[in-house]
Each structure stands twice: as structure tokens, then as C-alpha cells.
Amino acid sequence: MSHSYTTSTAFLEALQEAGVSYLFSNLGSDHPGIIESLAAAKQEGKPLPKVITCPHEMVALSIAHSYAQVTGEPQAVLVHVECGTQNLGGALHNAYKGRVPVLIFAGASPYTQEGELPGSRNEFIHWIQDVPDQRGIVRGYMKYDNEIRTGANVKQLVHRALQISKSQPKGPVYLMGPREVMEEETEPAAVQADKWKPVSPAAMPPEEVDKVVHVLKTAENPVVVTSYLGKNTEAVKELVQFSETYAVPVIESVSNYMNFPADHPMHCGYQWNEPSQHELLEKADVVLVFDSDVPWIPTKNKPSDTSTIYYFDEEPLKESMPLWYVSAEEMYQVDAKTALSQLNKRLIESGIDEGVIAKRWERITRYHQQLCKERDEKEVYQENVITPEYLTACIREAIDDDTIVVNEGISNFDTIYRHLQRTKPGSIIGSGGGSLGWNGGASLGVKLSAKDKKVVNLTGDGSYMFSVPSTVHWMSRKYDLPFLTVIYNNRGWKSPKLSTLGVHPQGTAYQTDNYWVDFEPHADLAGIAQASGGAFAKTVKDPKDVKEALKEAMAAVEEGRSAVLDVYLPAIKEEEKSQKHTYVHGL
Structure with a gap:
């Protein structure tokens, strides 16, 4: 026919x-x-x-x-x-x-x-x-x-x-x-597909490379800030070389990728919405921002007014954002990998003051080690509660470097990056946007694109429900795309409460404990995946059960079946006093 x-x-x-x-x-x-x-x-x-x-x-x-x-x-x-x-x-x-x-x-x-x-x-x-x-x-x-x-x-x-x-x-x-x-x-x-290639990545003008290198060589406290440089895994290698060559600390702001190895001595932490000033950012005399829409939040955390800022991005003007500006000395519309490779080459050619670099390396390494110590202290097992830090540390132990992590933890977004400690480019991704529910479909897409990899989805209970889990897990079974989901379940929308306390730390909502964000009665979130896609499903409420549950879930995934662990963290109401204290103190 x-x-x-x-x-x-x-x-x-x-x-x-x-x-x-x-x-x-x-x-x-x-x-x-x-x-x-x-x-x-x-x-x-x-x-x-x-x-x-x-x-x-x-x-x-x-x-x-x-x-x-x-x-x-x-x-x-x-x-x-x-x-x-x-x-x-x-x-x-x-x-x-x-x-x-x-x-x-x-x-x-x-x-x-x-x-x-x-x-x-x-x-x-x-x-x-x-x-x-x-x-x-x-x-x-x-x-x-x-x-x-x-x-x-x-x-x-x-x-x-x-x-x-x-x-x-x-x-x-x-x-x-x-x-x-x-x-x-x-x-x-007939159309020749090879004649429709994307536009080649943009580079810095040679004279601008020289200018930035000159400023760097006179800087005492340079800092790099990035958010999504890791979208190109080759750019991560260039950033590591840049940081090591000149002992420049790297801060990740609202990370969407693994931008810089978390265990590297020049890695100096993550920042998100927390109401605290980053010490290195405040003291920086030169700040280089690579690929970041929100390198800092001025009302909470920013460089000093005397800092010299250079901004490198594919779209440095952010024309789709009606309100956006950074007081930069220069803004470059460039590809991060290309710009960093230019700077690396020129830095090596111009010569390095090894004494200055050694002293800065030692100082920044001590700062990194202190961050690691503080991180480890927060991961301590507690008998009566599963903290997000402890849960994330357990997940870190359960996965390998090749596992790809999908992060839509929202109120635990920063905790996940901070305590997972990912070191391999491409090993963790976020949506890059702000509309919740990406995590489920994203996990399917990752597994479809990398079937030989383990995929772990870390999500809040709110973002899990937004993800249409019935569709996600039906598709997981139909197309043989198994992955593990761990729900950081505080039984409500924590982020709106935090936003309210950030603006009205002692307001009426604080006084009356009314936020309209709790999810009562509590749904059987893991059961949704089991009913629609035959997933392994388990609810975990006791800290002593976390590691064994992860082991069972990972085994199910390896056998070709998706798994969902619904892990009960302290509920929003249980956290009330500590969060009030945090936000009043922070402001």
C-alpha cells in the first residue's frame, strides 16, 4: 500500500x-x-x-x-x-x-x-x-x-x-x-543538516584577556562565583585549572550542576537563600562571576562596595529579566569554557608569583577544611529524628561517583549539594528554573539518556506531588527506566513559611502559627508510585531504618524496578521554634 x-x-x-x-x-x-x-x-x-x-x-x-x-x-x-x-x-x-x-x-x-x-x-x-x-x-x-x-x-x-x-x-x-x-x-x-550548525561559542577580545589577567595578578583575595558553568563538563576542567594555577577559591551560588569538585581544597561552599554573609565574598577584592543569574542576594550576602567585579556569561544583560543588574567593571558575552581557557593560557604565559600563590593556597585550604568539619558535625546520627543532613550523608554513602543525582529538594536544595559532595562533572543536575515538579520527568530523561547509570531523584514532598508521579511511574515501568526517588518529607511547603519569616520575622503569621502550608492528612506518597508503576515503596520514619531502606531500594532499582522512599524529616510544625530563632537572628 x-x-x-x-x-x-x-x-x-x-x-x-x-x-x-x-x-x-x-x-x-x-x-x-x-x-x-x-x-x-x-x-x-x-x-x-x-x-x-x-x-x-x-x-x-x-x-x-x-x-x-x-x-x-x-x-x-x-x-x-x-x-x-x-x-x-x-x-x-x-x-x-x-x-x-x-x-x-x-x-x-x-x-x-x-x-x-x-x-x-x-x-x-x-x-x-x-x-x-x-x-x-x-x-x-x-x-x-x-x-x-x-x-x-x-x-x-x-x-x-x-x-x-x-x-x-x-x-x-x-x-x-x-x-x-x-x-x-x-x-x-533535501536539506543539508550540516549546514544548520549552532553558532560557534564566543570568546573574549585579546586585550580584555590581558586586562583581567593584569587585575588578577595584583589581587590579594580573588574569588570565583558560579551557578551553572557545569552544564559543559569541559568548562569544569578549565575552572579547576584556573583555580589551581592561581589559588582562587570557588563559591557555588544556587548550583544547577556540579560546577567544581566539592572535595577540592579551593571549594569554599554553597550559598542559596540563607540570611548570612559569605566571609570570602565580603573580603574579595576581585570577583569573577561565571555563568550565574543570581551570584548573590544583595539584601543578605554580597561583595564589598570596593570589590572589582568581572561578569562572564552567554547572556550577561539578562534581557528576559525585567529587574536585574550587577555592578560589574566589565561584562563579557562569552562561553565560560572558552573564556577560562583564554585566561589560563595567558596566566601561564605571564608568569606566576609562586610565593603569593602558596600563601593563598594554604589560607583557603584551611577555610575549606573548616567547612568540612562543620558539615561533618551536622551529619551526626540522632536517635529520635531524621535530619536532612543525616539523610543526605546516608545517600552519599549509598551511591557511587557515576550515579547521576536529580535535585529538586527546594528547602533542602542547598543541604543536598553541601552534603552529597559531588566531585564528577555531570553527576548532579537541577532544573535551572523555579517551577516545581521537574524532578520526576527529569529522572526519566536522565535514565533514558544514560541507561548504564544509576539515577537518584531527591525531592521535597511538595515538588514530588507537582511532578505527576502517577504518570512518571507508569512511564518508568512501560519504558523500563528504573530510578530511585527519595522524598525529603516535612509534610508541607516549608519554603513559603521561610519566605514569610524572612520578611515578617515576628509578624502575625509567626505569632499565630498560621502559614497554610501543612499537608494534613498525610498522603501515602510512596504508594502512588507503587499503584501506578509497580515501584518498590517504603515510608521511613525511624533514623535507624534509613540505611537499610536505602539498601533495599537500591537493590530494587538494580533489579529493574523503580523505588520510592518517603522519608519523614521533622515536620514543619516541629521545626517552628528553631526556624523562628534562625530568621530573627539572621535579620
């Missing part, structure tokens, strides 16, 4: 030619052309990207998000008209803010209703789902959006969209196509 060659066929061919491996799909009445072309290709043995059925769009985009983080290659997400587009929800924000390449395709309601063209309206929903500006729903979160109007140039549109998506700063792109267009017969067209 012969099948007509349509826009849908050309669209799918373009994705295949561009190196897209998967279509994370939530299909609808706007996709008959796509479905028919996929069926024909399967019948003919023609290679096209593999369809992964995703019962929820948030999960679909989160899978594509983390897959691109691990591999660097964008995948495609297919959703249903404006309803599916809107149901992508916060995953759009995460992909855009996290600078993750992905192509999103949505159909559109047919634009004819009398049968004038193939694909014309034949279901009541086609009138209801017809909206004035479907692309406008996502425009604020896309690097590029366009409508497919003909099959004659659909391949060029796909390749252009992916070229933009993969060029720095990377990000999501959106295409839509009405049914009539996607059903339209067209002629096969």
Missing part, C-alpha cells in the same frame, strides 16, 4: 535528519497526519524518531529537558493545540530559564469547516480549541516561535528552529501547524 508524502512526513524526516531521537508525545485530534506518517514509516521500516507516550505534558517536557542536559542534544515534544501547550505549564519556564534546547510542536485547530481541504473540521472540539494567538501562550518563554504554513519549506523551518535552540544561550523553540497544512501533500526536499 502506498502512502502520500505529506507535510507531516517531511516534518518527521527533518527531525530524524537533525539527530532527534525521541518524540515525547501527548497526541490529540490535531495529529492525524503525524500519526499516519508514523504508522506508514513503521510499516515500511523507515527510521524516524521513537515515540514515547507521555500521559502528562509537564512530564514530557521535563524528560526532554534533562535528556538535553545530559547529552547536549535537543529532543522533540509533541502536544495537543493550545490545551496541550498550556498544560506544559511550569516546564516551559524551567526549560527557558535553564537554557535547555528542545523543540516543541503543537498542532492547531483546522481553519476550514466545509471539507474544503483534507483535515477540515469534523469534531466539535475544533471550534472550542480555536484561539486568536496560540503562539502567544509561550512567546515569553521561547527563543523562537513560528507557524508551519506549507510543506514546501517545513524542513528548513525545523532545522532553523533547532539551530536557534542549540546556539548559546540555548533554549526551547516552538512550532505549530494546523491540520490542513500537516495533511497537505508535498514533494520530498
